[in-house]
Amino acid sequence: AQSVAQPEDQVNVAEGNPLTVKCTYSVSGNPYLFWYVQYPNRGLQFLLKYITGDNLVKGSYGFEAEFNKSQTSFHLKKPSALVSDSALYFCASYGNNRLAFGKGNQVVVIP
Amino acid sequence: EAGVAQSPRYKIIEKRQSVAFWCNPISGHATLYWYQQILGQGPKLLIQFQNNGVVDDSQLPKDRFSAERLKGVDSTLKIQPAKLEDSAVYLCASSFDRGGNQPQHFGDGTRLSIL
Numbered sequence: 001a002q003s004v005a006q007p008e009d010q011v012n013v014a015e016g017n018p019l020t021v022k023c024t025y026s027v028s029g030n031p032y033l034f035w036y037v038q039y040p041n042r043g044l045q046f047l048l049k050y051i052t053g054d055n056l057v058k059g060s061y062g063f064e065a066e067f068n069k070s071q072t073s074f075h076l077k078k079p080s081a082l083v084s085d086s087a088l089y090f091c092a093s094y095g096n097n098r099l100a101f102g103k104g105n106q107v108v109v110i111p
Numbered sequence: 112e113a114g115v116a117q118s119p120r121y122k123i124i125e126k127r128q129s130v131a132f133w134c135n136p137i138s139g140h141a142t143l144y145w146y147q148q149i150l151g152q153g154p155k156l157l158i159q160f161q162n163n164g165v166v167d168d169s170q171l172p173k174d175r176f177s178a179e180r181l182k183g184v185d186s187t188l189k190i191q192p193a194k195l196e197d198s199a200v201y202l203c204a205s206s207f208d209r210g211g212n213q214p215q216h217f218g219d220g221t222r223l224s225i226l
Contacts, residue, residue: 097209099156
C-alpha cells in the first residue's frame with residue numbers, strides 16, 4: 001500500500017526565514033510524489049511533483065522539494081517565507097491509480 | 112484557462128435529506144475526480160471517471176452516494192439519504208488524462224453541513 005506521512009501538525013516560521021514542511025513516503029516501486037497548497041475556503045493548488053530525474057524539484061511560488069530515497073522523504077522548502085505563504089500544505093503519493101494525501105500541515109508565517 | 116467550477120459553494124441540510132453537487136472540469140480534461148475532505152484530514156478519493164466511464168469507485172459508499180458523468184464533461188455527485196458523518200467539503204478535480212504524472216486541478220469545493 002502506498003501512503004505519505006506529515007509528522008507535524010503546524011509549522012510556525014518568521015517572515016523571511018527558511019520554511020520546511022516535512023513528508024515521508026511509503027511506496028512500492030518508483031514513487032510519484034506531489035505537493036499541493038490549500039488556502040482557506042479554496043481547493044488545492046498544485047505546487048510541484050517528483051516523477052523521476054533530479055532529486056531537487058522546483059515548483060510554483062518559489063517552492064522546491066528534495067527527494068531523498070535513502071530517507072524516504074520529500075520535504076518542501078522555501079528559502080524565504082512570506083506572510084502570504086500561510087496555508088495548509090498537503091503531500092501526496094500516486095499509486096494504485098489514485099492520489100493518497102497526507103493529513104496536511106498548517107503553515108503560519110509570522111510577520 | 113478557466114478552472115474547475117463547482118456549485119453550490121455551501122449547502123446545509125438535515126440528516127436523511129438528499130443533496131446534489133455539480134462540477135464542470137477544465138475543458139479538454141478527460142479524467143474527473145470527486146474527493147471528500149473531512150475537517151483536519153486530507154482529501155479522500157470517492158470516485159474517478161475517465162471520459163464518461165467509472166475507473167475507480169472502490170471508496171464510494173454506494174448505499175447512499177452516487178455519481179455520474181453522462182456526456183463525459185460535467186458531473187454530479189448525489190447523497191441520499193445524508194448522514195451526520197457526511198459533513199465535509201466535497202472537492203471536484205480534473206486532469207488531462209489518467210496517470211501519475213498528471214497534476215490534478217481542483218475546484219473550490221462545496222462545504223456540506225448536516226444538521
